[in-house]
Structures are given as structure tokens and as C-alpha cells.
Amino acid sequence: MSSSSLSSSLRCFPPPSPSSPNLKSNDLLINNFNTPLELKQLHAHLIKTNTPLSILPLTKVASVCALSPSFSYAHQIFSHLLETPQTSIWNSCLIRFAEGDCPSHALLLFYQMRLFDVLPDTFTCSFVLKACLKLSDVVNGKIIHGIFQKLGFGSNLFLQNMILNLYGLCGEMGDAMLLFEKMPQRDVVTWNIMIAQLVKRGDIDGAYCFFLRMPDKNVRSWTSMISGFVQCGKPKEAIDLFMKLEDEAVRPNEVTVVSVLAACADLGELDLGRSVHEYSTRSGFKRNVRV
Numbered sequence: 001m002s003s004s005s006l007s008s009s010l011r012c013f014p015p016p017s018p019s020s021p022n023l024k025s026n027d028l029l030i031n032n033f034n035t036p037l038e039l040k041q042l043h044a045h046l047i048k049t050n051t052p053l054s055i056l057p058l059t060k061v062a063s064v065c066a067l068s069p070s071f072s073y074a075h076q077i078f079s080h081l082l083e084t085p086q087t088s089i090w091n092s093c094l095i096r097f098a099e100g101d102c103p104s105h106a107l108l109l110f111y112q113m114r115l116f117d118v119l120p121d122t123f124t125c126s127f128v129l130k131a132c133l134k135l136s137d138v139v140n141g142k143i144i145h146g147i148f149q150k151l152g153f154g155s156n157l158f159l160q161n162m163i164l165n166l167y168g169l170c171g172e173m174g175d176a177m178l179l180f181e182k183m184p185q186r187d188v189v190t191w192n193i194m195i196a197q198l199v200k201r202g203d204i205d206g207a208y209c210f211f212l213r214m215p216d217k218n219v220r221s222w223t224s225m226i227s228g229f230v231q232c233g234k235p236k237e238a239i240d241l242f243m244k245l246e247d248e249a250v251r252p253n254e255v256t257v258v259s260v261l262a263a264c265a266d267l268g269e270l271d272l273g274r275s276v277h278e279y280s281t282r283s284g285f286k287r288n289v290r291v
Contacts, residue, residue, distance in 0.1 A: 036070035168197030199228035235263035
């Protein structure tokens with residue numbers, strides 16, 4: 001069915017009354033199409049039997065047509081049936097692709113959406129960035145960063161943190177630093193991303209500078225630094241920081257305990273090691289094989 005004939009049939013299609021006997025007979029058909037060709041055959045059948053197109057499962061229409069030349073066909077159906085933007089329908093495909101085995105499909109679909117002027121929302125951007133993170137794809141990540149800035153999403157902290165994490169994960173620490181300094185707002189996640197990525201790259205001094213600048217710290221912040229000191233061969237600094245953590249009344253987690261025990265072993269701090277051992281037992285960490 002051509003685009004012109006589709007448009008014509010959509011305009012001429014008269015909606016039957018809700019009591020139409022064809023509705024029940026089509027219950028099986030509407031959930032059994034798996035290709036664009038089968039969808040078009042179903043569409044023709046619905047027109048022939050005077051059945052409303054509104055019975056089509058739109059998320060399935062999207063999934064069948066998303067990565068095929070029939071994207072425009074689904075786009076026309078959605079434009080006819082939906083009074084609201086069709087973005088949420090395509091988003092249902094994007095998240096499935098982003099979290100599935102082929103995250104690159106999310107990128108292909110995103111560019112299809114842009115080609116047909118389907119306006120992205122913040123969910124669209126987050127799903128595509130999730131795919132970029134899984135693929136460690138900083139090239140497309142930078143493109144998407146530019147797009148959501150133009151769309152006015154630059155103040156969205158969740159998206160900014162995802163971009164920051166992507167830059168750090170891909171070793172683009174210069175871009176990460178620049179983004180961090182330009183961010184209009186930051187939360188503890190923002191700071192933790194920078195600390196974790198700097199520790200990962202062995203820049204323990206840079207990470208500690210960020211740690212000291214943090215307005216609020218959580219157990220992950222403390223643990224990242226303690227683990228970083230241990231990994232960089234600075235067990236004394238790790239233990240000193242652990243003592244400060246206790247002064248701040250922050251409850252260590254299992255990862256903290258593993259790192260502190262490693263520092264105790266390096267320095268022969270048996271008494272502190274025993275105290276940490278007792279704490280881990282009281283906290284129910286003894287099932288953790290690393291502890």
C-alpha cells in the first residue's frame with residue numbers, strides 16, 4: 001500500500017459504531033502481525049471490514065516498523081490516530097532497544113525519529129544515552145548532547161549526569177571537566193561520577209580535590225576515595241579517611257569494609273581490622289565472600 005493510498009484510506013475511513021460485530025472477529029488478527037507486510041495486510045482488512053484503526057496496538061506497530069523502510073507508514077498511522085505527539089510510542093521501542101542485546105538499534109531509531117521530525121523528549125534522550133553508555137559510544141553521545149541542549153534540556157540534571165558519566169567512561173576527562181564546571185546545578189551523583197572516574201584513571205589527587213569540594217557526601221563518596229587510596233598504594237590515607245567517615249557518623253557499606261580491611265592488612269593494623277571485622281559481622285556482611 002503506497003503512502004498516498006494510505007493517506008486516502010485514512011481520510012475516507014468511516015468509524016463504525018462500537019457494537020460492530022467485526023471488533024470481536026479481529027481480536028486475534030490485531031496481535032498476530034510481525035512484519036510491515038502483515039501490518040499492511042491487516043490495515044487493508046480493517047478498512048474492508050469497516051473496523052476502526054484505533055483497535056491497532058500502536059506500540060506493536062512501532063516495534064514492527066521501527067527499523068524498516070516502513071517507519072514512514074507507521075508515522076502516518078500515528079499522525080492520524082493520535083491527538084498528542086507520538087514520541088511516547090517510539091520511546092517504548094527505544095527503551096527496549098537500549099536495554100536489550102542490540103543497543104545500536106536505539107541509535108538507528110533515534111535518527112529515524114529526527115528524520116521525520118518526531119520531537120524528542122527527556123525520556124527519548126535518556127534512553128539513547130543509555131544505549132551510548134552500553135556501547136561506550138562517545139561520538140553519538142556528543143551529537144545527542146548537542147541536540148538536547150538545542151531542545152532546551154540543558155538544565156535537566158539527570159541527562160547532564162548521564163553525559164558526564166559517558167565522557168568519563170570513554171576517557172574524555174577534558175570534556176567531562178568542562179561540562180562539570182558549566183553545569184547550572186549539581187547533586188551528589190555528579191560529584192561521585194567525577195571522583196569515581198578520576199580514581200579509575202589513577203588521578204587520586206584530582207579525585208581528592210573534588211572530594212574536599214563536595215558540599216554533601218554520601219557513603220559512596222567516602223568509599224570511592226577510600227578504595228582509591230588503597231588501589232594507589234596509600235593505605236594510611238585510606239585508614240585516616242575511614243576514621244573521618246566514622247566521625248561524620250556515615251555508615252560504611254560492604255565495599256567500604258573490603259577496602260578498609262585491605263588497608264589494615266597492608267599496614268598490619270590488627271586492632272582496627274578486628275573492629276572492622278566485628279562491625280561487618282554485626283551488619284550482616286559475613287555472607288559477602290570478599291569481606
